[in-house]
Amino acid sequence: MFAIDLIGNAIPPLHTSDTVQKVMDRMAEFKVSHLPVVNEEQFLGLVSEDDLIEEPDFETQIGSLSLSLVNPYVFTDQHIYDVIRIFKELKLSVVPVLDKKNNYQGVVSINSMNEYFAELTSVSVPGGIIVLEISNRNNSLAHMAQIIESDNAQVLSSYIRTFPDSTRMEVTLKINKLDISNIASTFLRYNYDIKATFNHYNQNDNSMERYDSLMNYLNL
Secondary structure (H helix, E strand, C coil): CEHHHHCECCCCCECCCCEHHHHHHHHHHHCCCEEEEEECCEEEEEEEHHHHCCCCCCCCEHHHCCCCCECCCEECCCEHHHHHHHHHHHCCCEEEEECCCCEEEEEEEHHHHHHHHHHHCCCCCCCEEEEEEEEHHHCCHHHHHHHHHCCCCCEEEEEEEECCCCCEEEEEEEECCCCCHHHHHHHHHCCCEEEEEEECCCCCCCHHHHHHHHHHHCCC
């Protein structure tokens, strides 16, 4: 997936003639703390909530203020992982997207990223989750998939977590089967270390709470 695929049309850009009040209202409306400022199609930078918080006159135009205007962006054809990296490194709530002529195309919001991760990890699809701990020398996704497919199941999504200064890895597998006990047993027979399993049986159980706990554990 490319950056252009996650552009949302709901958040319009700001202009230097917009007032502080308008900027604050728009940030509250879209639940973001950054907004892009443009001059026609030229991207000028991001204004942040911190830039405006000490301005006493809310009718002041933002073009007359001394703004930090951080200038991060990605191009339309960059991979979504580049967008994720900028979100993480700069702690942003939106990431601007430009075309190859440096014309402003839109922004990817943190809400769009949440929806993307939900789709990427097949959150809404019923199934089970297995978390394995392995060494990087034994990292064979093909073998893991073979074990799962041997029980007439398939991998819906997978996620690998590495650790600094360690050969340990965690592999999280979402499987399109509710009862994963046989699959777990097979992993144990092949000497895999199972850290956790999560089964989604019905809408009345606490599976979503357990999934949220897993996501927090993985620092997603």
